[in-house]
Amino acid sequence: MGKAQKKTGKGRLDKYYKLAKEQGYRARSAFKLIQLNKKYTFLESARCCIDLCAAPGGWLQVASKYMPTNSVIVGVDLVPIKPIPRVVTFAADITTTQCRNLIRSEIKDWKADIVLHDGAPNVGTAWVQDAYSQSELVLMSLKLAVEFLVKGGTFVTKVFRSVDYNNLIWVFNQLFGKVEATKPPSSRNVSAEIFVVCRDFLAPKHIDPKFLDPKHVFKDLSATIASGTDKGTSANNAQANVFQPEKKRRKRDGYDDGDYLLFKKASAADFIRSADPIAVLGLVNKITFELPEEKEWLQLDITTPEVQASCEDLKVLGKGDFKNLLRWRTALRQEIGLDVKAKDTQDVTETVEITDEADEEQQIRNELERLNVEAAARTKRERRRANEIKTKTIQRMQLQMTAPLDIGLEQIDASLGIGQEDMFDLTGTEKQLRNKGGIGIIRVDDDTPEDEDEDEIVARDDEKDEVLDSEEERDQKASRLEAEMDGLYDAYQEKLKERDSKFQAREARQKNGMLEEWGGIQDGDNSESDEEGGWDQMEAAKGDKDDSSDESDDGKPETPGRKRRRPQTTEMKSNKKVKLVTKLEEPTAGGRASQVWFSQDLFGGVEGLDDIEGEEEGEDEDVDMASAQHDGGEEEWQDDPAASSDGDFEVVPQRDDDDIEMWDAEDENQDEAKKEHIKKYGLTTAESVSIAQRLVNRQTTKTHLLNDGFNRYSLNAKDGLPSWFLDDEGKHYKPNIPVTKEAIAALRMRQRALDARPIKKVAEAKGRKKLRATQRLEKAMKKAEGVNETSDMSEREKAKQIEKLMRKGTAKANQKKETKVVVAKGAHKGVQGRPKGVKGRYVMVDARMRKETRAKKRRDKANKKRR
Ligand SMILES: C[S@@+](CC[C@H](N)C(=O)[O-])C[C@H]1O[C@@H](n2cnc3c(N)ncnc32)[C@H](O)[C@@H]1O
Incomplete structure (x- = not known):
């Protein structure tokens, strides 16, 4: 971590620096952990984490954010770390026993699920030059990791690609089930740092102390270089680079310790004056002409354009080009008087000899x-x-x-x-x-x-x-074109509207649809497509990724003092298997958790969808709370002055208004509207129901959903974008909802079936009707039996009687018998009994009485109102 690698200038303040600032992380390196966790998902399921070399605390902030509440997070660094909620920190040297004791006293008899190490020696204000190299520091952190890690735990460490790299990986492989090296995108490409994620700690009963002893693990570099006998040394490689540039190196020894630059330059003067020009040619990428003297050399005839081009990039040169450069060096040395004439002649002769020696064929081949x-x-x-x-x-x-x-x-x-x-x-x-x-x-x-x-x-x-x-000109041209295009598009839309009523309906539908659609997870791809990036693909790509995070967010966190339940490795494995075979596309099969959940009174009497609604609403609230938390980010932590010289490590100053910028009020309103809508109508789309079901069945977690909901499109500002573009986006850019096609299809079917069902009251009425019909039939049958048993009836009479009873019993439910109203007038006035010609039910009314009764009713009503 020398000074040379310290990033200065524009490159230092890259997008991660800005993002860190925006999101309140103390260091841009926070994104490295976010990205590592995104890939390996170790934080969500962890209950105890130890971060070694943690200052200023970027990784600790990430751990505190992603790990379940009530988890134990311990951070150690040479320099003090400003407080972070839920995190215990102390200043100590991780190579000392004092540090070990401090960690022990902090976590007591607990074991850590994760040990993180992002340390780099010779950094930080309090760091005194030490004998430990980066690799040794890694080994020291591994030593602590093996002491504190739980079986199956994860160790994440930063390493540099040096001669020690392979040895370190070998040691990791002895102690962990899975060891993977990865370089998160936020790690600068110019830095040779990489991160090794060691999972599934084997926790062997006995660890060979040699594994953790730098003397045994690492080669004695200095000895190797001095002897120069090792074929993998840089010096040897340099020679081979020049004389056999086309040949692939058999043995690579990575970067020299402490020299992690990928791109190296040497000045022309160094090359010309160097006693070992071949080493220069073999080791550097470019020969520069920056000094006035060197610039003069550029003007000389001997510095042909070919030579200049060769100096630009030595890594693409062939043997012939190297020879050319060496010849140019000799000539230049003569020119500037570095070599005496006699020697010059000798050199020339030698060169000629070499040229003579190379037969013509070789030259042609070279050319x-x-x-x-x-x-x-x-x-x-x-x-x-x-x-x-x-x-x-x-x-x-x-x-x-x-x-x-x-x-x-x-x-x-x-x-x-x-x-x-x-x-x-x-x-x-x-x-x-x-x-x-x-x-x-x-x-x-x-x-x-x-x-x-x-x-x-x-x-x-x-x-x-x-x-x-020509930028200005182009801008003008572009804006002209854009305006033209906008106009044409508007005209096209108008035309469509006039011509096509369906278009209008679709538009209206889209507007309504947008509100109820679950807008959480979005990605550039359609979930229905099988193209890369779809949910199915994502799932497939994840393969047998550890999915233990499922338990993290939703499960009740245990209190720190309590003895924690630690799943056995075999258990974990079987769990994984179970999860892998669980099919989302069988919503009816539902998990046990969902059955228990839906058996609550709250869901009583309602089938299917209704039961999931509550859950979704709850989840929504959770989500909102979570985003509010994220949103809030109230704690203001000042910059840590302990600036690091690690290539990718930048301390980020914070701003008060950071979070305010991140979220816009419009989005919040939309969220509110969505919440209201869900409250009122429940979940109305198959997608949302399916997601809710996944949550209930613990096939996904809130954090996953939240994370997936953030993508590069999440905070798109739509202002100023042409309408044709937005329309087109709307058509083709579909949210990537984490549900399978089959699940959606099944739910849609179910929903259709539900839609086709009559409303509850009608169903009840129908049920009552059916019940009455059955009762009638039973009654009729009983009566028929009675008739059958009577002995004082002939068989014929019995049959007639039974037929009549059965007809009555199977008759449709009492059709309301019509009651005829007969006005007693004329001949009917004062008639007693059924008037002539009137069949069925009837009621006799008097015309006068009817009028009077109606008038009385009217009066009563009017009086009531007045009162
Ligand atoms: C790249 S920074 C870590 C950044 C941190 N991961 C974050 O996100 O904020 C490296 C840290 O390693 C610490 N360090 C180096 N050697 C150490 C040692 N022997 N013991 C403890 N910390 C050490 C330095 O003080 C420095 O703060």
Whole structure:
């Protein structure tokens, strides 16, 4: 962590620095842990975490945010760490027994689920130069980890790719079930740091002390370099780089300890004056001409354009080019009088001899090779340029859409850089860097000839200038075009509206639909598609990822004092299996948890969907609370002055209004509206129901949903965007809801069936009717039996009687018998008994009486009102 690597200038304040500032993290390195956790999900399920080398506390903040409440978090560093809620910190050197004792006294007989280590020696204000190198520090942290980790626990450490790297990995492999090295996108590409995530701690009863002893684990580097006998040493590699540049190195020893730069430069003067020019050629990427003296050399005839081009990027040169450079060096040395004439002659003679020795065929082959390399480089450049334009276009679309938590989705984000692949496959890294138009980093490794010559970078800079010159003009042109396009689009919309009533209906539907749609999880992809990025794909990609986080958020956290239940490894495994075979697409099968949950009184009498609503509402509240917490971020922590010189570690000053900027009020209103809507109507979409069910069945967690809900589109500002663009986005950009197609289909079917069901009162009435019919039938049958048993009736009479009874019994429910109203007038006045010609029910009314009764009713009503 030397001074040379300290990031200064613009590069230092990159997007993670800004994001950290926005989100109140003390250091940009917080995002490294966020991204690591996104990939390996170890924080959500952890109850106890020890962060070694934790100052200023970025990782602690992340741990405190992602770990369940009531979990124990301990942070140690040489320098004091400002307080963080729920976190205990103390200042100690992690290599000492005092530190060990302090941790022990803090966590008592508990075991840690995670031990984090992001330490780098020679950093921080209180750090005194120590004998420990980075690798040794890692080994020291491992020592603490093996002491405090629970079986199955996770150890996350930062390492640098040095000669010790492989040895460290070997040791990790002896102690952990799974060891993976990864470079989160927030870790700067220029830094050789990587993170090793060691999972499934084996907790062996006896650990060979040699595993944790630097003397045994690491080679004696100094001895190796001094002897120079090791074929893997840099010196040997340097020679091989020059004399057999096309050959792949068999043995690589990574970076020299303390030298973690990928890109190295040497001045032309160093090369010319160096006693070992071959070593210079073999080790550096570029020869620069910056000093006045060197600039003069550039003007000399012997410094041909070819030589200049070769100096730009030594990593793409062939043997012939190196020879050329050595010849140029000799000539220049003569020119500037570094070599005496006699020696010059000798040198020339030697050179000639060499040339003579090389037979013609060899020369032709060399030349051909060179031409081939040049041609290949040209094609590659063109291809890359095309790709670059494409990437830039995409990036432009995405640039302002970066959301704070999408960082975890880095693996599919082309603009962010390296993804899941092996971080040592630097091909991707380089490409990303180039795509970003960043510094011209060229790998020391010459395995993959993907290197881009500096020529190209210079050329691109020129292009940029051109672009800048005509920027204004282009802007005007673009805005003209945009205005034109907007106009045309509006006209098109109008036309559609006039022509197509369906269009209007669709529009209205869309507006309504948006409100009830669960807007949590979004990603660039449609959940229904099978394309990469869909939920199914995500799930598939996760594979057998540890899913133990399920228990974290929803389960009641245990109090620290209580003895914790620790799932056995086998148990965990079987749980995992169970989870893997649980099918979401069988909602009826439901988990036991959901059955218990839905058996509550609250859901009584309501089938299916109703029961899930409550849960969803509850969850929604949780979600809101969680976001409010996130939102709140009330604790204001000042910058820690302990600035680190770690390449990727930046202390971020905080601002009071940070969080206010993050959320806009409109969104909150929308949330409120959604909440109200759900309260009023319940969950109305299959998606939301399905998500609720997943939550209840513990197939997902609130945190997962929240995290998934944040992506680079989450906080998109729509202001100023043309309507055609927004419409198009609306059409094609669908939220990626974490439910399978099958689950949605099943739920939709169910919902349709429910929709087709009559309302409760009608159903009850129908039931009553059915019951009465059954009772009638039973009664009729009983009577029929009685009739059958009587002996004073002939068989015929019996049959007649029974038939009559049965007809009555099976008759439809009492059709309301019509009552005829007969006005007693004329002949009927004062008639007693049934008037003539009137069949069925009747009621006799008097015309006068009817009038009077109605008038009385009217009066009564009027009086009532007056009172
Ligand atoms: C890169 S910073 C850690 C940043 C931290 N992870 C965060 O997110 O804020 C490295 C830290 O390691 C600490 N460190 C280095 N050697 C140490 C040691 N022997 N004991 C304790 N801390 C040490 C330094 O003081 C420094 O604060």
